Amino acid sequence: MGKAKPTMRKIAEAAQVSPTTVWMVIHNKPGIAPQTVQRVWATIADLGYKLKPTANGGQAESVGLLIEQYSVPVISDVFYGEIIRGFQTEAERLGYHVVLSMFDRSTGNIDLLKRGLVQKVSGFVVANDGDITPEMVIQLESLSVPIVLVENHIDEQRLPCVVGDNFMAGYQITRHLLKLGHRQIALLRGPTKYSSLVDRLRGCMAALAEAGLLIPAKWMPKPVSGHPLKGYVQMKEILEQGEHPTAVIAISDKTAFGAMEAIREAGLRIPDDVAVASIDNTLESAYTRPPLTTVNIPKYEMGVLALQKLHRLIQGEDTIPVKTIVYSELIVRESCGAAVLQSKR
Amino acid sequence: MGKAKPTMRKIAEAAQVSPTTVWMVIHNKPGIAPQTVQRVWATIADLGYKLKPTANGGQAESVGLLIEQYSVPVISDVFYGEIIRGFQTEAERLGYHVVLSMFDRSTGNIDLLKRGLVQKVSGFVVANDGDITPEMVIQLESLSVPIVLVENHIDEQRLPCVVGDNFMAGYQITRHLLKLGHRQIALLRGPTKYSSLVDRLRGCMAALAEAGLLIPAKWMPKPVSGHPLKGYVQMKEILEQGEHPTAVIAISDKTAFGAMEAIREAGLRIPDDVAVASIDNTLESAYTRPPLTTVNIPKYEMGVLALQKLHRLIQGEDTIPVKTIVYSELIVRESCGAAVLQSKR
DNA sequence: ATAGCATTTGTTTAGTAAACAAAAGGAGAT
DNA sequence: ATCTCCTTTTGTTTACTAAACAAATGCTAT
Structure with missing residues (x-):
């Protein structure tokens, strides 16, 4: 039925629109009525038009x-x-x-x-x-x-x-712990190759420095690589030293999960003996026991x-390169003890 | 000559375009040929059309x-x-x-x-x-x-x-001084009500903390308010104490200008006795003596x-609120001594 | 004066004609 | 057969518009 090679103009004629419209439909530009889009696509399928046999790729951009x-x-x-x-x-x-x-x-x-x-x-x-x-x-x-x-x-x-806003996230969670009265704080950091984790760490340090505090080296162990549960080994290392901190900041939720495991294994209670806080607000963080206090990063x-x-x-816009930073938000749950009263109201 | 109240449609007719085009010209939407825009405006002036006597404001948005x-x-x-x-x-x-x-x-x-x-x-x-x-x-x-x-x-x-990127700016300038071997560093900070100056300060502190340094309180005086040359008083305060630092970080160019004045008055040379560095890269900073090493903020x-x-x-776009951060850049001139050799090649 | 309807105003949507550029085809020379 | 030059076709872009719509205004009958 269909004559030789179908072209945009053929489609246009068959669908009773202009070639421009056909082009706009194919490149799904705005400003075409849905039913027209429908009709053009139908015609394209009908006549078996091969999209862009010419220039770039194949399908849409x-x-x-x-x-x-x-x-x-x-x-x-x-x-x-x-x-x-x-x-x-x-x-x-x-x-x-x-x-x-x-x-x-x-x-x-x-x-x-x-x-x-x-x-x-x-x-x-x-x-x-x-x-x-x-x-x-x-x-x-x-x-x-x-x-x-x-x-x-x-x-x-x-x-x-x-x-x-990783810096602010670190800052917020640290301030939260400070406001709850914690002074013996340990920090489970991540590898420095992740710029986001470095920024978080800097935020934590900034908040601590402003309160005149500094984390002792023994409470900020090097991150271990190649372990499934990231925070586990680090936390264990901290707990094996005599006295334990009253709070731990985990650089990510995943790290916190490992840390919580280690704390429980040591026979300590969360948050009574050790408060745990972190950053990410992944889905799981709401369902740990106790639920994790963390900072939301809008993923x-x-x-x-x-x-x-x-x-x-x-499109050739946005010629000035910028960092686009989404706001973070403190999510208070129960792993630091703060929300217990509030949540029971 | 001109009949009664001119309307968009009258203009359109007179300028031989569609009412839509007239509307687009008035609201200067893109996609109209310059000469057409010209003609339409001429017609509008000719017939004495009063822009939007109806709805919002008066003139354009x-x-x-x-x-x-x-x-x-x-x-x-x-x-x-x-x-x-x-x-x-x-x-x-x-x-x-x-x-x-x-x-x-x-x-x-x-x-x-x-x-x-x-x-x-x-x-x-x-x-x-x-x-x-x-x-x-x-x-x-x-x-x-x-x-x-x-x-x-x-x-x-x-x-x-x-x-x-105020945090990075502070970080960069501090790292620059550290790399030049400075360890006795003073810091002229600004009022905390300026979030940008707080961020700069945090960047400085982060760089110092990573090098295991901390600025003594006597070398980080409180900012004075209501003084024309901001850094002058602060710098004088520092120099009046026995030993002086080998470098000063000013939180803004303006502060640096004041500080340089104070240093000169004390009979010290820049950068030989005291290196001066700051943040802003205002136009003047290139013409001080010596030219100021600073960090550019793309104003x-x-x-x-x-x-x-x-x-x-x-337009109703950008529904997610974000911080948009423009990149800063270290500008090495002569007030820290670093560029002297390079600039003489 | 005023409620209800008709008209005129500005505005928006969904398109198109015509010009343009890049690729493909074709005719003649080698 | 292959290469150059010219023509045509193909996709793409620009500049513009018809028609529908909504808000304001005018107009009429009460």
Whole structure:
């Protein structure tokens, strides 16, 4: 039935609209009535039009989500999972496909070029901090497609990024403990390769310094790598020394979970003997025993913002690179004792 | 000649365009050819059309720039001057009028309502930090027009704001001094009501803490208020004590100017006896003797970003409030000695 | 004066004509 | 067969509009 190669103008004629309209539908630009969009797509399917056999990629515009190969489970990770959900949702709304790209840290460079992926992608979000080194990001930058970092910043590079207010989060949780009267505070920090964890630590230190306090080295052990339950070993190390602190700040919820395990094993009660506080407000944190006092980092919103920023960069807007910082919020539950009274009202 | 009341449709007819086009020209929406814009405006002037005799304000959409009454010279201030210049430029580009609004701190509330200004303004930028208290901002918020803070943030309120990377600026300048071998460092801080100065201070402290240092109280005097040359008194206070530090960090360029004056008066040389470093990179800082090593805060860009953000808020976009932080940059000149060799190559 | 209807105003949505640029096709020369 | 140059077709962008809509205004009958 259908004559030779279908073109936009053919579609336009068949659907009784202008070629411009067909183009707008395909590139899902706003300002076309839903029923018209429907009709045009139907016509496209009917005549079997092959989208853009010419220039770029294949389908609609797509954006890349870059994560390190070994950390694939990041997608199911509570923290990044939420970010990615926001990212994906917003991508759909704006008509982007999200293509998952990975790179191999061991080889040191990003072999996306070889796979031709970059050609098809109009921008990147780098979603996993720490494992991606500054050098790699510089490599990526040379591809001259827009890049947005999420929950990571490399100040020397002045890249656009979207991060939580990690400094304030650290500051808030520390102030909360100080206000409850704690002075013997231990801190479970994370690897320095994660800029977000460094910022949190600085926030904690700032609050302590303002109160004239300093954490003794023995109560701020080095983070252990390659252990499943991050805070567990660190907390155990602290408890094995004679006297124990009255409160512990865990740099992330996951660290707190490990710490709580270690505290319980030592036969101590939370929060009566040791108060536990952390940062992240992952879903699980509400269901530990006792529920964890933590600081919310708006993960979903960060994903949304990251895509919006990338979108604007692709459009050639937002020429001034900035850090976009989402507000954090103290969530008082019961692991520090503070909320017990209030929550029982 | 001209018949009765001119209307958009009359203009349209006379200028041989559609009413829609006339409307677009008046509201200076993009996508109209310059010569057409010209012709339409000519016709409007010709027929003597009175813009919007109906609904809102009078002229084009306008945005408010809120400063405290007493600080009117802020407009000629080197720091805020640049911000306002960026703001105004971007406003023009997007077709806003900038109306200068003031409030009286002594009365405590903002009597903009009475003057009916708020009715005509579709958004506000609060451009002077410190003098505007959180309470006032809350009042402003209740007017339910969009607000953007510039070089200020109130974390409890989660307002959209545009600020320099003050923490990093403090961190960078301090690291620079540490790298040059300085250990006897004094710090001229500012009033705590300025959130930006607090952030800078925290950045300095963080860098020092990471190097295991702490500034003795005698070398971090309280800021004096109501003095023209801010750093002068503070610096004098430091120098009057027996031994002097090998370096001073001034929290702002203006403070550094005062400090340099005091150092010279004491018969000491910069940088040989005392190195001076600060934050702001105002224009003057390049022309002091010796030229001041400082950290650039992109002031013009902040103005541009503030208006862009306000514009988006007015359009109903940007529903997630964020802190927008522009990158700072260390500017090495000669007041710390570091650049002398380099600059002579 | 005033409630109800009709008209005129400004405004918004959903489009299009025409110009443009990049790629593809085609004709003639080598 | 292959290469250059020209034409045409294809996708894309700009500049603009018809028609529908809502808010204000005028108009009429009470």
